[in-house]
Amino acid sequence: MVELEWIDKLRAVFESFGFASIETRSVEPVEVLLKQGDTDKEIYSIGRLLADPDDKAEPTYALHYDMTVPMARYVAANMNDLTFPFKRYQIQKAWRGERPQEGRFREFLQCDVDVVDTREIPLHFDAEIPVIMHEAVNAIGAGPLVTKINNRKVLEGYYAGLGITDTANAIRIIDKLDKIGAKGVGTMLGDELGLDGDAIAKVLGLAEIRGNDASVVQRVKALGVKSDLLDQGLDELHFVMRELERYPEGTFVADLSIARGLAYYTGTVYEAKFADFPDFPTVCGGGRYDNLVGDLINKRLPGIGISIGLTRIFAKLMREGRIQAGRKAPTDILVVHTQGAPYSVIRETAGALRARGLKVEQYHEDRKLKAQLKYAADKGIPWIWFPPAEAGGEHQVKNSATRDQTPADPATWLPE
């Protein structure tokens, strides 16, 4: 019930920005899922249980592991029916063959907002997307988060300016900074890309830069590396950070170490963590991907989006005692089975209360009152209703908390 309440609040925030909900099927063709090259995700394939066990046919379909690839397929398949920029949110289950541990689940609820366009997507979206997720996380009381922002063009342009040709691999290595530290990254950069000590120092120097405002751009420039792509990336990062300067310090932080593992990002990238649990894994991530969608149909369809791991957040906050499960049922009123009363009187009492928008259970068994009251107490039902023993008699209602019991009319009574 708490999770449903979260989803309702998230929907309200996304729709307040004009995003429409879509839902895609749980399975995608294996070839579409594998094309993204994100091979370290263990994918669950599906098969027919009654299939011949000797039939070694390759699996054709698998459960999706995120919402981005399914959304890309959806857009490609429905190009002519969509209005661009296409803005959608999607809250669905996803599946990954993880080893279950804190923050890692095999089945989890993922929640994405994305924009896909047939034209260049204005940079304003790069600033709006993290704001939407910031408001969403606050709406469910799961904040504060720290959202770190970088730009792939900065990384690629900087590495190119250093003479690194395999920038994709450099990004893959720098993405490990959190896990293996500066020394480990330096070693990999030397071993795998043949960088010398000076170049390694420059790469690590970039990754040390972070800040709350657009001033980080000056600090990158001060490192003395130059390329057109770097300049373009810094302009973009500057625009986004200037737009976000209106938020309290620490809400949105430029962090030049953020790379995001996925190969498909091409510009702004986001990564958010709990402010209070900095060692807990990333709960929110995304960025701009100019080629992912269009590649499916040989068109250019730039996209940008962000994704939040609801199950991961939910489990962590539950564990930390920040989510309290409430009563066991949504019921407002239990209408007791008054002994000797005609059943129709009891049923009509419940119906009259229900017709006025109240959530009403009848206790259906003609049983000692004590047992009926115990049921209400166990479920945490706040009001107990006593229909009269005969039609036309006096109704009474009892407040479970105060134990006050007063006469009441099912046609007019409202809870205090």
Place this chain on the structure above:
Amino acid sequence: MVELEWIDKLRAVFESFGFASIETRSVEPVEVLLKQGDTDKEIYSIGRLLADPDDKAEPTYALHYDMTVPMARYVAANMNDLTFPFKRYQIQKAWRGERPQEGRFREFLQCDVDVVDTREIPLHFDAEIPVIMHEAVNAIGAGPLVTKINNRKVLEGYYAGLGITDTANAIRIIDKLDKIGAKGVGTMLGDELGLDGDAIAKVLGLAEIRGNDASVVQRVKALGVKSDLLDQGLDELHFVMRELERYPEGTFVADLSIARGLAYYTGTVYEAKFADFPDFPTVCGGGRYDNLVGDLINKRLPGIGISIGLTRIFAKLMREGRIQAGRKAPTDILVVHTQGAPYSVIRETAGALRARGLKVEQYHEDRKLKAQLKYAADKGIPWIWFPPAEAGGEHQVKNSATRDQTPADPATWLPE
């Protein structure tokens, strides 16, 4: 968006009867799914895509094909934390390896309400459960349905009274009446159960009885077959039909031909179809199952529930033109990118409107007004907002339908 609206309305109805939402994982152990003996459902197993293709290990988990078996496992696993009678609803995807055709889907949305108790479940629930689903279907505008009601004890008791020992097989055969007709059923009863012409006529005679009120009980008794179980079943059917007599004729119909294919039903059974499309498959079914849940943990845990095939209903009504897809986005207002206006003015305008509960998109690109208005028209956005070209200037709002454009204040304006 229409489906989400349906789900919201269904939730409201189920909660108005005090049912709580639960969600169970998408997979269950294969052995649990197969135990129900419903072997004609083709189950999808899951496996690791990266698993060794020569590893012929039997699949351990499979996608659930309904909500009843998962709910039974959930109750068995959480016995000590639940309050009984446990009343839950569950709206989730389910999967079956069907050959896709009208009304049959491989992935579909199923919606169940069930009650499980540690004591005997009062018959009042047998009358309440179909009322809940009746109200739910009406709430989403998918009615009218005709809900047919029977009782397994009537069938088993009647067959036993005729001297048939294999009553389970007789039920399985009579369940085919819709598909193969009276002649086909008669032949099967003769061939498989060795019934003579007189017994076959008696079985088919029972199946012909239907009616809107409790009078059907007299007509069954008039057939002259006798057994204690039959009497008990008729008493139960009589109670339920008498409770439902208050509904318009044709809403709830006793139909002695209804058997329900599943082996686990033990009392009242339900089956509902569209009143307007009588040849369309069943859209709603359920009944009382006294042993399904408890069998998992060797306790007695009677249950009763009903299930509705949301995807089947949705697809049929869409096909019949009874569901109209509305506009493409939930957006109330498009705030245009006024040429020359500072972006902060545009952003703050949108923010002020959004803060007052409106659903607001900004057109993020500084582009000709005509293109921006086309976007609003294509998405069916009802209001267009024109921020001033400078801070402090006059705002205007335009009604997309009437084309009226008037000055307006983002801090106070509300749509008519």
